[in-house]
Amino acid sequence: MSIDPTRATAAQMADxxxxxxxxxxxxxxxxxxxIAATDGDAEGGIHAFLHVDAEGALAQAEASDARRAAGAPLSPLDGVPVAVKDVLATTGLPTTCGSKMLEGWVPPYDATVVARLKAAGLPILGKTNMDEFAMGSSTEHxxxxxxxNPWDTTRIPGGSGGGSAAAxxxxxxxxxxxxxxxxxIRQPGAVTGTVGVKPTYGAVSRYGLVAMANSLDQVGPVTRTVMDSALLQELIGGHDPLDSTSVVEPLPSxxxxxxxxxxxxxxxxxxxVITELGGDGYQAxxxxxxxxxxxxxVAAGAExxxxxxxxxVHALAAYYLVMPCEASSNLARFDAMRYGIRVMPESNDSPSAEAVMRATRDAGFGDxxxxxxxxxxxxxxxxxxDAYYGTAQKVRTLIQRDFDAAFESVDVLVSPTAPTTAFKLGEKLDDPLAMYLNDLATIPANLAGVPGMSLPAGLAEEDGLPVGFQILAPQLAxxxxxxxxxxxxAALEKEWGGPLLDQAPEVATLTSTEGALR
Known part of the structure; x- marks a missing residue:
């Protein structure tokens, strides 16, 4: 029985x-x-990709087939195509971070995780859309x-990595x-019915990731099944001497x-079950x-x-101090002198460096x-x-201690991944605080550096949209x-009769594919 070339899992494709x-x-x-049939910018198109490298991907696929024919595949996933979030450096392909500031920039090197994809023989389809510099929860920025969102194109796919999850x-x-x-990774996974994993901080290299907040950022897999995520994380993970935060200890299989x-x-x-990540504020x-x-x-034998x-309860406030502080420091490099675009101020024949910087940042950065x-x-x-950043770091330490204490009595912690299903495009765009609340359940893991996974838990009765279930574990576990x-x-799919994505409505085929293969 032949596999469906687009709906098969990565593990099935590898077999x-x-x-x-x-x-x-x-x-x-x-x-x-x-991609060409469903991903255009027109209404109804998913717009998961910012750049599609059809020529490069097919060339990589041809090389993979030659290796298979010679009996020398580079990895079990050799030949399985993959998409890459546009915040990761890719030689020969644009890396814009969803920003006008880096429009057209082509890195001279690969991020370590991208290099590992190539070394394992996975054809790279292209770069996926994202909130600008990873700042957002809806990919509207x-x-x-x-x-x-493929489930309902009037709704958001989560963020900042909505492009990868939607693809x-x-x-x-x-x-x-x-x-x-x-x-x-996890919140887009929840609202699109996919599996998203944030590994232990440092378990996957951050070298070549355009940093927003160095102490929080982590690369991870987005897939349709738990097994596919395991295969992908094992491939991209491991110590990297180019990343000073990379952990040396290997993870269990x-x-x-x-x-x-x-x-x-x-x-x-x-x-x-985390008491503080439930109750009021969560959709029925x-x-x-x-x-x-x-x-x-419980039916599987767990207590x-x-x-x-x-x-x-203080994690959201602490995060929205730690993260902007680190982001402010990181984005200072975009000064019109070293990185990114340069915009000259109008009606000024001899502008100062400060004037050029101001004009460039005004034009290059979004709201x-x-x-x-x-x-x-x-x-x-x-x-x-001390009053803000210093205090937030103290709260971060308390959150880490809460995790340590919890894991002395339980093996894993669980919660809903997001308080609600996917909301309408534009619904929260003018209310930043409401947008930030979408990260309520996911933020503690980043502050503590522990690993987390979101997987589909079913569809909400109110709107028929996916719900995510979050699992958290100790560092390196x-x-x-x-x-x-x-x-x-396995238990849920037995009840559903197959993967949750099989219940998703078919994405509309666009009448025009112009611009889809960018």
């Missing part, structure tokens, strides 16, 4: 390539045709227009890379953990699916208890980026550093995410 049932060229061409959910790519600073979990046996596992359908997922864990992490730069610069200014996630996925 079909190994058996000679299909070719990388066939898989890559099918993905490119799907991209300077190149919003991405749309996977729309069957444009079986695999994608995202980055997670406060939930930018993630693929083996997913295989173990898929048997459905969680006997002896203790699961903690989100709470219902979360409760049902807990019942599935479920309630755990209090009192400092988590959300400016908002966070101003907030961070203020918090770091003389007289306010990423394998626990995959064991629990695979067990829950």
């Amino acid at each position: 079909a390539l190994a058996s000679g049932e299909t070719t990388s060229v066939a898989l890559t061409r099918a993905a490119l045709e799907r 991209s300077a190149y227009g919003p991405t749309r 996977v959910a729309a069957f444009q790519a079986p695999l994608a890379l995202g980055t997670d600073t406060g939930g930018s 993630l693929v083996e953990a997913a295989q173990q979990g898929a048997t459905g046996d969680l006997t002896g596992l203790k699961v903690g 359908g989100v709470r219902a699916r979360f409760t049902e997922a807990l019942d599935k864990l 479920v208890v309630e755990v209090s992490c009192p400092s988590f 959300e980026v400016k908002r966070r730069i101003i907030l961070g610069t203020y918090a770091l200014s003389s007289g306010y550093y 990423d394998d626990r995410l995959y064991r629990v996630g695979a067990a829950l996925e």
